[in-house]
Amino acid sequence: MHVTSSxxxxxxxxxxxxxxxxxxICKQVEGAPSTAWKIAFSFSVLIFIYGGYCLWMxxxxxxGMWGLNKTIGWSWDITNFVWWVGIGHAGTLISAVLLxxxxxxxxxxxxxxxxxxxxxxxxxxxxxxxxxxxxxLGYWVLPLPNAFGSLWVNFNSALMWDVFAxxxxxxxxxxxxxxGLIPDFATIRERAxxxxxxxxxxxxxxxxxxAKTWSRYEAVSLVLAGVxxxxxxxxHTIVSMDFATSIIPGWHTTIFPPYFVAGAIFSGFxxxxxxxxxxxxxxxxxxxxxxxxxxxxxxxxxxxxSIVGIAYLTEFFMAxxxxxxxxxxxxxxxxxxxxxxxxxxxxxCNVVTPQLFWFRKIRRSLVWxxxxxIIVNIGMWFERFVIICTSxxxxxxxxxxxxxxPTMYDVGDFLFTFGLFFTCFLLFAKYFPxxxxxxxxxxxxxxxxxxx
Amino acid sequence: xxxxxxxxxxxxxxxxxxxxxxxxxxxxxxxxYECYTPFPVHGLDDAMGYNYSNLPIVGFLCGMTGTIxxxxxxxxxxxxxxxxxxxxRPYIPLPDFIPITFELTVLLCAFGMTISFxxxxxxxxxxxxxxxxxxxxxxxxxxxxxxxxxxxxxxSITTILKxxxxxxxxxxxxx
Numbered sequence: 001m002h003v004t005s006s007x008x009x010x011x012x013x014x015x016x017x018x019x020x021x022x023x024x025i026c027k028q029v030e031g032a033p034s035t036a037w038k039i040a041f042s043f044s045v046l047i048f049i050y051g052g053y054c055l056w057m058x059x060x061x062x063x064g065m066w067g068l069n070k071t072i073g074w075s076w077d078i079t080n081f082v083w084w085v086g087i088g089h090a091g092t093l094i095s096a097v098l099l100x101x102x103x104x105x106x107x108x109x110x111x112x113x114x115x116x117x118x119x120x121x122x123x124x125x126x127x128x129x130x131x132x133x134x135x136x137l138g139y140w141v142l143p144l145p146n147a148f149g150s151l152w153v154n155f156n157s158a159l160m161w162d163v164f165a166x167x168x169x170x171x172x173x174x175x176x177x178x179x180g181l182i183p184d185f186a187t188i189r190e191r192a193x194x195x196x197x198x199x200x201x202x203x204x205x206x207x208x209x210x211a212k213t214w215s216r217y218e219a220v221s222l223v224l225a226g227v228x229x230x231x232x233x234x235x236h237t238i239v240s241m242d243f244a245t246s247i248i249p250g251w252h253t254t255i256f257p258p259y260f261v262a263g264a265i266f267s268g269f270x271x272x273x274x275x276x277x278x279x280x281x282x283x284x285x286x287x288x289x290x291x292x293x294x295x296x297x298x299x300x301x302x303x304x305x306s307i308v309g310i311a312y313l314t315e316f317f318m319a320x321x322x323x324x325x326x327x328x329x330x331x332x333x334x335x336x337x338x339x340x341x342x343x344x345x346x347x348x349c350n351v352v353t354p355q356l357f358w359f360r361k362i363r364r365s366l367v368w369x370x371x372x373x374i375i376v377n378i379g380m381w382f383e384r385f386v387i388i389c390t391s392x393x394x395x396x397x398x399x400x401x402x403x404x405x406p407t408m409y410d411v412g413d414f415l416f417t418f419g420l421f422f423t424c425f426l427l428f429a430k431y432f433p434x435x436x437x438x439x440x441x442x443x444x445x446x447x448x449x450x451x452x
Numbered sequence: 453x454x455x456x457x458x459x460x461x462x463x464x465x466x467x468x469x470x471x472x473x474x475x476x477x478x479x480x481x482x483x484x485y486e487c488y489t490p491f492p493v494h495g496l497d498d499a500m501g502y503n504y505s506n507l508p509i510v511g512f513l514c515g516m517t518g519t520i521x522x523x524x525x526x527x528x529x530x531x532x533x534x535x536x537x538x539x540x541r542p543y544i545p546l547p548d549f550i551p552i553t554f555e556l557t558v559l560l561c562a563f564g565m566t567i568s569f570x571x572x573x574x575x576x577x578x579x580x581x582x583x584x585x586x587x588x589x590x591x592x593x594x595x596x597x598x599x600x601x602x603x604x605x606x607x608s609i610t611t612i613l614k615x616x617x618x619x620x621x622x623x624x625x626x627x
Contacts, residue, residue, distance in 0.1 A: 017591065018490065018590070018591035019590060019591040022490075022590045022591060143525060143529065151534055152529040152530065152533065154530075155526045155529070155530055155549060155552060156530075156538065160552070161552055164551065164556065165555050168555040168556070168558055168559040171563070172558060172562045172563075175562055175563065176562075179566060179569075183490075183491070183589065186581070186589045187490070187589045187590055189589075190586040190587075190589050190590065191590075201580065204581075205570065205577055206574060206575050206576055206577075206580070206581045207575065207589070208488060208581040208589075209488045209489055209589050210486045210488050211486060211487040211488070211489065211493070211496045211497060211500050212486065212497070212500075213573045213575075214491075214492040214493070215497035215502050215504075215505060216507055216572065217492065217569070217573075219504065219505040219507050219508055220505075220507055220565055220569045222508075223507070223561075223565060224562055224566070227515070227558045227561050227562055228558075228562070230554070230558070231555075231558050234551065234554060234555070238551050437490075438490060438491040439491065441491045441591075442491040445467070
């Protein structure tokens with residue numbers, strides 16, 4: 001039996017009963033889409049279509065449509081990829097790591113955060129496929145014998161590790177998310193009639209909620225959380241190795257894996273907050289996603305943001321302390337070179353502004369949280385841009401130095417992923433239960449506000 | 453098709469009452485068919501006398517299969533089938549194989565265990581579940597008693613269920 005200290009603030013407010021949870025969450029799935037939803041959905045689809053056109057042109061004419069040049073061979077594509085993958089770290093972290101740590105506040109946010117993870121990883125994969133130039137040959141990254149004999153892929157390459165890491169992360173996150181959804185689909189099934197009952201019946205996988213099945217479900221969840229935890233850490237570690245195993249000054253550092261993982265959690269939580277604050281208002285979920293939840297997430301943002309800040313300073317220190325001329329130049333150039341504005345944006349958004357979360361009032365303010373979460377995401381995009389573009393723009397031979405300017409196709413492909421992400425998220429928010437009803441009910445005895 | 457099964461269904465309002473009731477009902481010599489709850493109730497599996505699931509062992513074995521497959525694949529391809537001389541480095545650089553070995557271990561462990569869970573618990577999109585009471589996936593806690601399994605008659609079992617805290621006792625039969 002769980003015992004929770006009475007001084008802990010309740011995680012479910014409003015004196016809810018079990019049936020209220022079902023009613024509050026299911027009514028969003030069962031009702032007709034609201035006007036706000038329809039407007040948001042149409043807008044996302046429009047962006048998706050415009051971005052789809054740009055992506056099609058990129059595929060049709062090749063990646064010459066991007067603003068890449070001989071010096072800067074990787075730019076927005078990889079920046080966007082790393083940014084999306086980073087965002088995709090919060091979901092599985094919340095559901096797996098916080099499950100292992102028995103953090104009960106995870107139950108209200110894990111469902112939406114995991115959905116966000118899955119969509120973010122799909123967006124990230126879009127850039128991987130697109131930057132291949134010939135996406136129809138994408139299967140060449142798999143260990144298949146090629147047409148000229150059995151020349152295999154090179155398993156020494158960090159890019160190859162990435163293929164396995166991202167695809168494993170995507171499939172395991174999807175599995176984890178779906179297993180969690182099954183009991184809730186059963187709840188919706190029992191309330192539905194007609195064709196909806198057939199659809200949710202199939203989605204609910206014959207779930208009846210028997211004690212034996214729950215016992216197995218718990219065993220499976222625990223082991224899945226156990227294997228997903230190192231998986232989350234491994235994914236961004238491997239993404240960072242795409243850079244760290246190269247010999248480009250500014251990339252070739254051993255601090256990259258922990259620093260990227262902290263940055264990923266940082267941006268992931270910021271995105272969860274941006275999305276959940278809006279969902280919370282539109283769906284009247286104030287009793288389930290309370291100020292306590294928001295404050296807990298802000299504390300994680302503050303911690304990871306500070307880790308990222310220390311990593312930035314450590315990089316600078318190492319550039320000087322190592323005595324390597326190229327490394328020192330790379331970092332001087334980052335801060336004071338032609339991309340100083342990107343660096344300054346990164347520092348302001350990632351290091352300075354999140355420190356405001358030291359103030360309890362700001363941590364518990366919805367408006368401040370929303371603004372800072374957006375700022376963090378902008379900052380994290382700049383972080384990847386700074387790492388990738390400033391290092392590449394200053395080649396070893398000064399005659400090769402170049403700058404990068406994006407074309408409309410760079411911008412359009414980025415917009416495509418936004419369209420895709422929000423279209424998927426809105427569909428999820430309408431047709432799937434946004435809060436894990438079964439898990440919220442399970443913590444209510446210990447963590448809910450009692451009706452007076 | 454097996455013959456119609458007749459069940460008595462005790463409905464409880466609270467998980468702790470159900471948990472106590474399982475003990476009480478068992479003590480009075482009634483065999484419980486199964487309990488159904490809207491969320492996992494801790495201690496219910498012990499009360500019902502279920503052993504801890506073997507699924508983690510299945511997960512471990514599947515994970516090991518992943519480890520072995522990954523190593524055999526990479527050592528076979530890079531060490532034997534088409535060795536590549538990359539700056540004179542070893543043909544079988546084991547540290548470089550760690551990431552993919554780890555990923556395949558996790559992948560096979562997760563999928564192997566979850567698919568086994570679906571199979572043993574008969575979870576699939578094409579079956580229709582036997583619901584003793586639709587409220588058991590919403591807010592009620594349900595205890596089902598198979599009359600064919602018990603010597604006592606329905607009336608005395610109903611009294612036992614009511615005595616253990618059930619707010620309703622219904623009859624339910626399945627074809």
